[in-house]
Amino acid sequence: xxxxxxxxxxxxxxxxxxxxxxxxxxxxxxxxxxxxxxxxxxxxxxxxxxxxxxxxxxxxxxxxxxxxxxxxxxxxxxxxxxxxxxxxxxxxxxxxxxxxxxxxxxxxxxxxxxxxxxxxxxxxxxxxxxxxxxxxxxxxxxxxxxxxxxxxxxxxxxxxxxxxxxxxxxxxxxxxxxxxxxxxxxxxxxxxxxxxxxxxxxxxxxxxxxxxxxxxxxxxxxxxxxxxxxxxxxxxxxxxxxxxxxxxxxxxxxxxxxxxxxxxxxxxxxxxxxxxxxxxxxxxxxxxxxxxxxxxxxxxxxxxxxxxxxxxxxxxxxxxxxxxxxxxxxxxxxxxxxxxxxxxxxxxxxxxxxxxxxxxxxxxxxxxxxxxxxxxxxxxxxxxxxxxxxxxxxxxxxxxxxxxxxxxxxxxxxxxxxxxxxxxxxxxxxxxxxxxxxxxxxxxx
Ligand SMILES: [Zn+2]
Numbered sequence: 001x002x003x004x005x006x007x008x009x010x011x012x013x014x015x016x017x018x019x020x021x022x023x024x025x026x027x028x029x030x031x032x033x034x035x036x037x038x039x040x041x042x043x044x045x046x047x048x049x050x051x052x053x054x055x056x057x058x059x060x061x062x063x064x065x066x067x068x069x070x071x072x073x074x075x076x077x078x079x080x081x082x083x084x085x086x087x088x089x090x091x092x093x094x095x096x097x098x099x100x101x102x103x104x105x106x107x108x109x110x111x112x113x114x115x116x117x118x119x120x121x122x123x124x125x126x127x128x129x130x131x132x133x134x135x136x137x138x139x140x141x142x143x144x145x146x147x148x149x150x151x152x153x154x155x156x157x158x159x160x161x162x163x164x165x166x167x168x169x170x171x172x173x174x175x176x177x178x179x180x181x182x183x184x185x186x187x188x189x190x191x192x193x194x195x196x197x198x199x200x201x202x203x204x205x206x207x208x209x210x211x212x213x214x215x216x217x218x219x220x221x222x223x224x225x226x227x228x229x230x231x232x233x234x235x236x237x238x239x240x241x242x243x244x245x246x247x248x249x250x251x252x253x254x255x256x257x258x259x260x261x262x263x264x265x266x267x268x269x270x271x272x273x274x275x276x277x278x279x280x281x282x283x284x285x286x287x288x289x290x291x292x293x294x295x296x297x298x299x300x301x302x303x304x305x306x307x308x309x310x311x312x313x314x315x316x317x318x319x320x321x322x323x324x325x326x327x328x329x330x331x332x333x334x335x336x337x338x339x340x341x342x343x344x345x346x347x348x349x350x351x352x353x354x355x356x357x358x359x360x361x362x363x364x365x366x367x368x369x370x371x372x373x374x375x376x377x378x379x380x381x382x383x384x385x386x387x388x389x390x391x392x393x394x395x396x397x398x399x400x401x402x403x404x405x406x407x408x409x410x411x412x413x414x415x416x417x418x419x420x421x422x423x424x425x426x427x428x429x430x431x432x433x434x435x436x437x438x439x440x441x442x443x444x445x
Contacts, residue, residue: 241271
């Protein structure tokens with residue numbers, strides 16, 4: 001629905017001889033286009049922001065995050081990093097030591113004649129564990145990490161079906177978790193939180209899946225249903241957001257304030273980090289680069305629309321093209337991947353038709369990345385995901401096409417191609433769980 005501001009419909013009442021801004025009426029012509037947008041003095045002027053400190057996490061969480069991100073750090077260095085006095089940090093550190101979240105460790109070599117050896121701070125990795133689960137095709141994965149983010153065990157299982165019922169999806173998550181905990185030799189009681197990722201549109205705040213290509217049901221309150229089924233608090237998110245969290249917490253994005261992640265596997269996803277934080281959008285539903293239209297009335301996408309980017313560069317789109325080139329059909333996703341490998345081999349051997357498939361998809365990818373640059377101006381775009389082995393798609397000549405647009409004047413962001421393997425999605429999900437559990441333990445939520 002289109003909302004109109006009341007003052008733009010009816011205009012602002014004015015005194016005779018004065019324009020709405022209070023200027024003499026002979027100046028009204030030049031100010032008239034702006035007059036309707038000017039608020040009355042009682043309404044104030046300027047952006048209405050929350051008060052200072054209301055949006056920042058509590059100091060305990062900031063201290064904890066500072067120590068965790070540095071590994072080992074002295075109290076003095078924590079204070080310097082946060083720009084607060086050592087006395088301010090001391091009380092927060094005492095609380096974190098008392099709860100067991102932080103521990104004191106050897107701070108390095110003792111200076112002769114300087115009394116006690118230096119003491120530094122580190123997180124206690126064993127205060128609890130978190131699990132990350134990624135439900136996908138043709139495999140689903142799960143990872144267990146400690147509270148310092150180190151992976152302890154992982155499980156990969158073939159997905160039973162391309163599209164699952166809600167019950168089937170919950171069964172799959174439960175099976176992955178059971179095998180994960182058995183492999184780690186831990187009981188589920190040691191888990192503080194679980195992160196669950198899947199492709200599709202996920203409302204993070206509401207904990208609902210609005211649409212997913214792997215789920216037969218429409219809108220589903222998956223966070224609550226998965227929490228009930230697994231017996232532990234579950235957080236859910238779109239899988240591209242989780243890969244972005246992975247890049248932000250332990251990947252190339254750790255030191256980058258602003259960057260974009262584009263994921264390509266069975267679908268095409270995107271995550272955006274602004275000022276070191278994942279941006280989920282005003283409605284917390286994430287960014288859908290894969291479903292931006294790149295061709296009017298184009299190829300049919302899984303979402304039901306035509307001409308989506310995903311319908312030209314994702315696995316299933318390439319497999320569709322491969323079927324034509326190879327004269328074969330691909331009944332399921334596992335065979336999609338086999339066909340793509342075959343197509344890749346043909347292209348590498350110089351087959352013109354096979355090369356043309358990758359070249360066309362590469363041009364659509366370049367178009368999408370150029371759009372990301374035009375819209376968001378990120379410092380870096382990380383092309384990330386599990387199946388980036390089709391190097392023709394990411395060939396230098398494809399990516400270098402992006403920098404040729406005149407409007408960028410040669411200032412294109414850095415492009416990193418990052419083939420992590422399947423487990424990165426689940427590690428991203430574990431990172432979400434770690435973030436939420438840390439909020440709870442440090443009193444930030
Ligand atoms: Zn689509």
